[in-house]
Amino acid sequence: MHPPRRAALGLLPLLLLLLPPPAPGAANKPTPCQRCRGLVDKFNQGMVDTANKNFGGGNTAWEEKTLSKYEFSEIRLLEILEGLCESSDFECNQMLEAQEEHLEAWWLQLKNEYPDLFEWFCVKTLKVCCLPGTYGPDCLECQGGSQRPCSGNGHCSGDGSRQGDGSCRCHVGYQGALCADCMDGYFSSLRNETHSFCTACDESCKTCSGPTNRDCGECEVGWVLEEDACMDVDECAAETPPCSAAQFCKNVNGSYTCEDVDECSLAAKACVRKNENCYNTPGSYVCVCPDGFEETEDACVPPAEAEVTEEESPTQPPAHEDL
Numbered sequence: 001m002h003p004p005r006r007a008a009l010g011l012l013p014l015l016l017l018l019l020p021p022p023a024p025g026a027a028n029k030p031t032p033c034q035r036c037r038g039l040v041d042k043f044n045q046g047m048v049d050t051a052n053k054n055f056g057g058g059n060t061a062w063e064e065k066t067l068s069k070y071e072f073s074e075i076r077l078l079e080i081l082e083g084l085c086e087s088s089d090f091e092c093n094q095m096l097e098a099q100e101e102h103l104e105a106w107w108l109q110l111k112n113e114y115p116d117l118f119e120w121f122c123v124k125t126l127k128v129c130c131l132p133g134t135y136g137p138d139c140l141e142c143q144g145g146s147q148r149p150c151s152g153n154g155h156c157s158g159d160g161s162r163q164g165d166g167s168c169r170c171h172v173g174y175q176g177a178l179c180a181d182c183m184d185g186y187f188s189s190l191r192n193e194t195h196s197f198c199t200a201c202d203e204s205c206k207t208c209s210g211p212t213n214r215d216c217g218e219c220e221v222g223w224v225l226e227e228d229a230c231m232d233v234d235e236c237a238a239e240t241p242p243c244s245a246a247q248f249c250k251n252v253n254g255s256y257t258c259e260d261v262d263e264c265s266l267a268a269k270a271c272v273r274k275n276e277n278c279y280n281t282p283g284s285y286v287c288v289c290p291d292g293f294e295e296t297e298d299a300c301v302p303p304a305e306a307e308v309t310e311e312e313s314p315t316q317p318p319a320h321e322d323l
Helices: 002-018 032-049 060-067 074-082 090-110 117-125 303-311
Strands: 154-156 168-170 186-191 196-200 205-208 216-219 223-226 229-232 247-252 255-260 277-281 284-288
Touching (some): 216 229
Antiparallel strands (some): 154 168, 186 196, 205 216, 277 284
């Protein structure tokens, strides 16, 4: 029985190639929490859209007295529910069909006790989301607490969902488990028990304790410490220039650039023949006569002038008429 099994295994790669590719956007499929939040957002919008409506029968006072207030009525609930999902949104309609009784119970019985539909429906009832500042299956507090996760300087992994591990992904300039420490290139401009703010150092500093080039703990590459301040190194003034003879050196803060010399734009003309065009090239230049011009040793001659010159220079002198 072993040979047939090996044959079957040999066909596996071929069968995998024949499988249809994943549907476009499958990787971006909304999570259950995102689906629930989206449904709640539309429900809340539906409440806003129907806030000033009534039964529409023409005798609003009698209808509300007899049939109960429209504000809390099942008719208003039905209008809200009908606008929650597009007809083509299968997953939304599937979720609404499965949870319609929960929404009806909240509307008719629990709305006053639990005014936040998202918290009651998505967090406490369906348990697919967490409140902001909490994460994971048990909705634990994020690093730094639920009020200011990650010291307000980062994003808590899984924040508001039943996913993630609660760790902090710090914003630029911050580091540490709670995003309360400053990275190299930043200094602490304010820090107390609840807040930590980091500000960028001067561009000349790799580390610093303040905002100027005199507050550097260590200079950045391309800068040197002179008279208690980090100063720019002018590489272009070095004994051995960093650029070639066909380039000019331009000093930039902390560095330099080698830029091509445009010989064609110099005061001293690079192309000296009359009518000659100069074209700059990387590290050099070329001199070319315009199209149609005749090239001579000391000029580019226009076609008309070339013809005149030929006519004025015959091989035999012209005959003189007798007077």
